Amino acid sequence: MLHIVNKSPSERNTLDSCLRMAKKGSTILLIEDGVYGATKGGVAENKLKAAMADIKVYALWPDLEARGMQDSVIDGIEQVDYNGFVDLVAADKNVQSWL
Amino acid sequence: MTESTGGIDMDEDSSGTIKKFAFVNRKAPYGTIYALESLEVVLISAAFDQDVSLVFADDGVYELKKGQATKSVGMKNFSPTYRALEGYDIEKIFVEKESLDARGLTADDLVVPVEVLTSDEIATLLDEQDVVLSF
Numbered sequence: 001m002l003h004i005v006n007k008s009p010s011e012r013n014t015l016d017s018c019l020r021m022a023k024k025g026s027t028i029l030l031i032e033d034g035v036y037g038a039t040k041g042g043v044a045e046n047k048l049k050a051a052m053a054d055i056k057v058y059a060l061w062p063d064l065e066a067r068g069m070q071d072s073v074i075d076g077i078e079q080v081d082y083n084g085f086v087d088l089v090a091a092d093k094n095v096q097s098w099l
Numbered sequence: 100m101t102e103s104t105g106g107i108d109m110d111e112d113s114s115g116t117i118k119k120f121a122f123v124n125r126k127a128p129y130g131t132i133y134a135l136e137s138l139e140v141v142l143i144s145a146a147f148d149q150d151v152s153l154v155f156a157d158d159g160v161y162e163l164k165k166g167q168a169t170k171s172v173g174m175k176n177f178s179p180t181y182r183a184l185e186g187y188d189i190e191k192i193f194v195e196k197e198s199l200d201a202r203g204l205t206a207d208d209l210v211v212p213v214e215v216l217t218s219d220e221i222a223t224l225l226d227e228q229d230v231v232l233s234f
Contacts, residue, residue: 008127010201011158033130036161041203062171066129068164068178072203081171 002092006032006099009044018098019047024054029080029088031060038064039072052076060085118229119150124159126234128177129169134162135177137234142180145187152228153184154221155213156195159234160202163194163209181211195221 003022007014015037018028028051030038037044038059048057061079064070073079080088089095122141126133144151155163162178169176184192194213199205206215216224225231 006130008130008158008161011127033127033158036127036158036202039203043201045203063129066167066169066172066174066176067127067161068166068168070168071166 001026002088002095003028004095004097005030005034005037006097008033009037009042014098015044016047018096019051019055022051022055027056027058027088027092029058029060029085030063030077031085032063033067035059035063035067035069038074038077039069040074041072045074049074049076058084058088117148117150119152119227120144120230120232121152121154121225121228123154123156123225123231123233124162125155125157127158127161128167129172129174133234134159135175137232138177138180140232140234141184141189142187145184145189151189152191152193152224153189154193154195154224156198156221158198160194160198160204160209163211163213164204165208165210178210184211193221193224 003018003026005015005018005028009015022028036042037048057077058080059073059077061081122137124134124137128134163181167176167178192211192213193216196215196217206213
């Protein structure tokens, strides 16, 4: 299952909810303000690293670049473009957007 | 001409009082419209010769992050505009230290020179204002 998070972890608890309810082996894609969660030194760094033992995490690089955060992405988080976004949606049988 | 200016006294050499305005910015850019709208209002306020301070706290500190490149998302990169504020005599830019720390940022990561203040100092600054506008 693909989980999409588009809210900043330092403004909303959306990423926390997602991490709490995502099964092992699922995938998380961080987009829009959600990409702040993928950055070093941010509030979500440690819990996201812990989750990455069981969950694959991606971040949308156009959104990272727009926010000037492209050089501070946590190691192990894979960056995708819009085509990669489509591939992730197509790869899983269902999608949950944590709005 | 107060009828056409909503009652605001535009006469520069009259007794029109200068008030202390603080704009408090607490939202990241691009994800919502708050950051851009705040900047628009700040630029408008510059036309009225008021004592303007900008405060950046919480995710608002991300508005000033260097290296923003928005071509791929098809939005306007408005971060260079903060560097133009000096030309409008808006030079009081304050950033909350705790918000920078929580995001792994320092003043060196920001597009403009700022004064970094603690939460307590921000509290005092806000308390001294005549008008506080929140975004």
